[in-house]
Amino acid sequence: MSQLTINNVRIAGMSACVPATVEDNRTLPIYKDENDALKVIASTGIERHHKADDATTASDLTVKAVEGLLAQMGWEPQDIDCFAYVCTSRDYIAPQTACVLQDRLHLRNDCCVFDLPFGCSGWVYGMSIVGSMMSHGTLKRAILVAAETNTRNRNPLDTAVRPLFGDAATATALEYDPERSRPMNFMYGVDGSGFDAVWAPYGGMRNPVTREALEEKEVAPGVFRRGIDMIVNGMDVFGFAIKQPPLSLKELIATFSIDVETVDLLLLHQANKFIDEKIRKAVKIAPEKTPYCLEEYGNVTSASIPLTMVTRCREQLAGEEKHCLACGFGVGLAWASMEFYAGDVKIDEVITY
């Protein structure tokens, strides 16, 4: 079992930025009628999502989110010792987007920056990676970004994904603070046999972009895709998502002897309401302790846990320390669970791009 405990690091602040355009599932042109749309809304809990235009990248949303975070923290860009960018909708094939962002955000030239191309599990993995590096004590302040423009790397004529996914960027401020921090505990998981449950088959080295990969094909009635589009095999993802996340959380709870009665917040990757409710019930945590933002923002992949914290837990996290569990799961297939405490976290209103 791969597990990790990190000391001396705390979440100091959080921010989020979403594109201004909202797409409502009730009026999407992909449905026969509103009744069809309502069925999807009823089963997924997702009513609408924010959508970036064709000229806006995840890094553009990130710049706004990070600028907002620095302002609310009273931090200068020069204060940042480490900057991690969790994102799969990168600006260029090369270089890493984190390098481009170092310059755009005026971070120091000796800042430690890197991309982490995770998907839905990315915020939890990112917390463990950045937190672990900081725990040694020389990196005092870090920003962990989780950002994605899911609507741009999926096909708008793919009925299996259009109603579900949205775009957002989030920034989490971490600081080295042996006095005020509590241990953060992590468990990991991966099943690469499901690599094609959520994937973009063309555009990498295995299947480079060809003329054919750019052609839109009707793969099922009303479902159009190109080879370079991100594909979600709904049935396989669903089967995975109702099984592994509950097991992972139960492992976390058992390994670190967590008393679930003392948990204040269960922060789940916002996959869909049906999946998340199954996970919540499996770990026996009350609905009022399990916030959702998917009805308003959809599934924003790696950004979904921090976006939930920013939009639904702002006041709670600003107050006394809360005992939190989080679980991120999806593309990979990869998942990770985490126990942490968060309090006195500076969070502002969501920024609109």
Add this chain to the structure above:
Amino acid sequence: MNIQDFIDNFANQFDDTDKAVFTSETNFKQLDEWSSLTALSIIAMVDDEYNVIIKGSDIINSETIQDLFEIVVKKVRK
């Protein structure tokens, strides 16, 4: 595992289709009410009732309820 229980559990995932329609030989993907959402309900039902996870390909490769039942039986015995 009992096929009749499986058929009942299967039929319970449908809202608008008459329960009498469902037999072991029902070509379930031909039913008007069948959709990708029903498929997810079936996967969840199999997880709840039989504690195994069926894959998308299991549903795609099954024609009748009997076909799917046999796949679930194999997984349960593993």
